[in-house]
Structure formats: C-alpha cells, structure tokens
Amino acid sequence: MYQPTSTDHPPRACLLHIATLLFFSIASLPALAGEVSLGVAANFTDTTRELAKQFEGETGHTVSASFGSTGKLYAQIRNGAPFDVFMAADARRPALIEKAQAGVPNTRFTYARGKLVLWSPTPGAFGDAESYLAQQAFSRLAMANPKTAPYGLAAQQVLEHLGHWQALQAKLVRGDSIAQAFQFVVSRNAQAGFVALSQVTSWDDKEGTLWNVPQDYYQPIDQQAILLNRGISNEAALAWMDFLKSNTAIAIIRGHGYDPAYDTAD
Incomplete structure (x- = not known):
C-alpha cells in the first residue's frame, strides 16, 4: 500500500480547500485603514472626541482633529491647511468654501444645531x-x-x-x-x-x-460640515462624512446638548 512521504505534493482537493479558505479569510479583512484630518469648531471638541472613538472602533480608520474658532479655521483652509473635512459652527463659511471651489460640491450638510x-x-x-x-x-x-x-x-x-x-x-x-x-x-x-x-x-x-x-x-446656529478637495479620494474622509449622518453619531450629538439635523444642504 502506498504511504505518502513528507516530500509528496498535497492532493489537488487539499490545495483547492486551502485556496478557498485563504480567499474567504482575505475577503473578510477590513479595507486598509486610513486617516481623516478634521478642522473642527472649538465648541464641538468633546463631541468630536467621542465620535472619533466610536468611528475608529467601527471602521479601523483614525481621526486627527484640530480645534479652533470657525473663522480662524476658515482662514487656515483658504491658506492651504491640510484638512480633509471642515466642521464649522455656522453655515456661512462652509458655503463660502464651496463657492470658492475649495470644497466638494453637494457634500455640505448641517450635522448639529447649537444652543x-x-x-x-x-x-x-x-x-x-x-x-x-x-x-x-x-x-x-x-x-x-x-x-x-x-x-x-x-x-x-x-x-x-x-x-x-x-x-x-x-x-x-x-x-x-x-x-x-x-x-x-x-x-x-x-x-x-x-x-x-x-x-x-x-x-x-x-x-x-x-x-x-x-x-x-439669536439666529439659529446651524453647524455645517463640508468635504474639502483634499479629502475627495480619502476613504477615511468619505467614511467620516457618512458616519456623521448615522444613528450612532446622531445619538452622541444629541447627548452632548445639540439638536441633530438630518437635512443635506441645498
């Protein structure tokens, strides 16, 4: 009777089984993780940190955020600051970013209403x-x-x-x-x-x-986000924009004292 040795090649069925397992193992892996860089209005600091922790846990992406006044962040963006997403504390400056073609058209939306x-x-x-x-x-x-x-x-x-x-x-x-x-x-x-x-x-x-x-x-404090041109091909930035509209994000935003908003900008 034939006895296989350590130098014999494995049978074809075994190779197919191994290849199948390898394919499904690779397919089940998350997409390569990326990083999104945010310019965020100072009032949204604590909320952003909680959102980022949740987002990173769900997606594997990482979040880098810089906080400051909306006006100063706007000036930095116009001067080439390397942000992927601008999260302002108003609607006016994201609209100006869009008008100046520094942001991606039709990505601007209200993510929170401040009090x-x-x-x-x-x-x-x-x-x-x-x-x-x-x-x-x-x-x-x-x-x-x-x-x-x-x-x-x-x-x-x-x-x-x-x-x-x-x-x-x-x-x-x-x-x-x-x-x-x-x-x-x-x-x-x-x-x-x-x-x-x-x-x-x-x-x-x-x-x-x-x-x-x-x-x-006072006039409503509609806080808007816009995807900046730098982030248009960044999967992490696109995922962040989607995440801000998710039920998970909405619950966090509400828990921090904001009225969440659902409507995309005109």
Missing part, C-alpha cells in the same frame, strides 16, 4: 437672567469673539435683543473661540459667560447656574 446658554459655575449666581444682565451684577461677562466665532455672534445678538450690547462693552471679555470663553468662566476670570450648552453638558462639575437662552433671541 447658547448663559452659565456660571457658581450655584445661585443669578435668578432671573435677564435682570442679572440688566443690573450688570458682575465685573466681567465672557463671550467668544463675534468676528471669528458663531457662538460669539449669537451672544452679541442676544445682548442686542435685550438692549444691553452697548452698555456692557466695558465688562465684556472676549475669547478667540468659544472654548476660550468657557475657560474664562471656569477659571473665575469672569463671573458668568455666554457659552455652548454642549460645553456645560461635558463639564465634570455639574453644579452652577444655567439659563437656556430662548432660541428666538
């Missing part, structure tokens, strides 16, 4: 917020720069609506971004400030005094 609050880390800092502002019961009031930060523009609109904008000029301290305005309040360099609800939601210390500013006191 402005007046906040102090001190419990009982104020009762009626409008009276607090009218009486100027503080030495410093923080806000973001209206020229560079949409949340700063919203704060200006609120104070103009209440008739206090000019009267409060001497007491206003302006941060370059909403993140810096928030730090002014956290560090007690300002007794209170106009910040994003998401920042207060993410803050570890839940004590303090909060006024949810009526949304008809």
Whole structure:
C-alpha cells in the first residue's frame, strides 16, 4: 500500500480547500485603514472626541482633529491647511468654501444645531437672567469673539435683543473661540459667560447656574460640515462624512446638548 512521504505534493482537493479558505479569510479583512484630518469648531471638541472613538472602533480608520474658532479655521483652509473635512459652527463659511471651489460640491450638510446658554459655575449666581444682565451684577461677562466665532455672534445678538450690547462693552471679555470663553468662566476670570450648552453638558462639575437662552433671541446656529478637495479620494474622509449622518453619531450629538439635523444642504 502506498504511504505518502513528507516530500509528496498535497492532493489537488487539499490545495483547492486551502485556496478557498485563504480567499474567504482575505475577503473578510477590513479595507486598509486610513486617516481623516478634521478642522473642527472649538465648541464641538468633546463631541468630536467621542465620535472619533466610536468611528475608529467601527471602521479601523483614525481621526486627527484640530480645534479652533470657525473663522480662524476658515482662514487656515483658504491658506492651504491640510484638512480633509471642515466642521464649522455656522453655515456661512462652509458655503463660502464651496463657492470658492475649495470644497466638494453637494457634500455640505448641517450635522448639529447649537444652543447658547448663559452659565456660571457658581450655584445661585443669578435668578432671573435677564435682570442679572440688566443690573450688570458682575465685573466681567465672557463671550467668544463675534468676528471669528458663531457662538460669539449669537451672544452679541442676544445682548442686542435685550438692549444691553452697548452698555456692557466695558465688562465684556472676549475669547478667540468659544472654548476660550468657557475657560474664562471656569477659571473665575469672569463671573458668568455666554457659552455652548454642549460645553456645560461635558463639564465634570455639574453644579452652577444655567439659563437656556430662548432660541428666538439669536439666529439659529446651524453647524455645517463640508468635504474639502483634499479629502475627495480619502476613504477615511468619505467614511467620516457618512458616519456623521448615522444613528450612532446622531445619538452622541444629541447627548452632548445639540439638536441633530438630518437635512443635506441645498
């Protein structure tokens, strides 16, 4: 009877079986992982970090994010900053990016709608917020720069609506971004400030005094994202844009104090 030796070739059926197993093993592997570079409005910092962690776990891609005021990020992009995706805190600047042909047409959409609050880390800092502002019961009031930060523009609109904008000029301290305005309040360099609800939601210390500013006191803060030209052939960037519209991302965005949005831009 024939006895196979270690030098014999394996039978054809065995080779076919091995090839089949190898094919399905390769087919089951995820696509080669890539990296997406984001330019993100400062108010969305904590939310982006949670989104990125979830995205990386689901896709194998990695996320690199730079945070700053929308105005400064916009200027950097126009000057060639190497971002794949721009996530602004307004709709105006992504629209300008698209108009300037620096972004991919028809990729712009609203990923979140922001909410402005007046906040102090001190419990009982104020009762009626409008009276607090009218009486100027503080030495410093923080806000973001209206020229560079949409949340700063919203704060200006609120104070103009209440008739206090000019009267409060001497007491206003302006941060370059909403993140810096928030730090002014956290560090007690300002007794209170106009910040994003998401920042207060993410803050570890839940004590303090909060006024949810009526949304008809300021123009809607529709935060839009756009795929930049650099990201058009980046699979990780395309996957990130899709992920932002997923139910998983929407739940995270809502949990951070935003109203999620579903409509793509016109």
